[in-house]
Amino acid sequence: MTTKTTAHGSAAKPLATGQSRFGPLLFGGIAVVVLLGGLWFAFGNFLTRPTAAGGSISVQSSMAGFTPPEIHVTAGSTVKMDWWTEDASMHLQNGVHTMIAPDLGLFASLAAESRRTLIWTVPDRPGTYDVWCDSCCGGKDNPQMHGTIVVEPQA
Numbered sequence: 500m501t502t503k504t505t506a507h508g509s510a511a512k513p514l515a516t517g518q519s520r521f522g523p524l525l526f527g528g529i530a531v532v533v534l535l536g537g538l539w540f541a542f543g544n545f546l547t548r549p550t551a552a553g554g555s556i557s558v559q560s561s562m563a564g565f566t567p568p569e570i571h572v573t574a575g576s577t578v579k580m581d582w583w584t585e586d587a588s589m590h591l592q593n594g595v596h597t598m599i600a601p602d603l604g605l606f607a608s609l610a611a612e613s614r615r616t617l618i619w620t621v622p623d624r625p626g627t628y629d630v631w632c633d634s635c636c637g638g639k640d641n642p643q644m645h646g647t648i649v650v651e652p653q654a
Contacts, residue, residue: 555579555616560596560609560632561586565646574650575623582607583614591634600630600648608634625652
């Protein structure tokens, strides 16, 4: 850092260098990059979520349960679900998620880090039914591993 001498021979304030001027900008830029990276890791799954094929319902299984937590179907209809997970097999019992709703005749499994189309014929009984994953995180006893299937009457 250099100093400038005044006409009276006393030292004035040091001259600002490029480093001291750009330090706060550099720090701010790094902080923004770190924050954006954290947001991507926390919420990136919502941004990269696959879209369901036309006419199908997209359902994600994760350690947090089903997304969406409630789906609506019509009694007696044939439903196509685009079912997927990004969970690694080490987090799942036997390396699978399950979707179980005995009252609806639904017993299916999904391998870790995969996607499949599940075609299911909805029973003719309107009502609200519990569906759960029985293969991880406490299974049926874990309140997070549940979802709801609402079977609506035919129009």
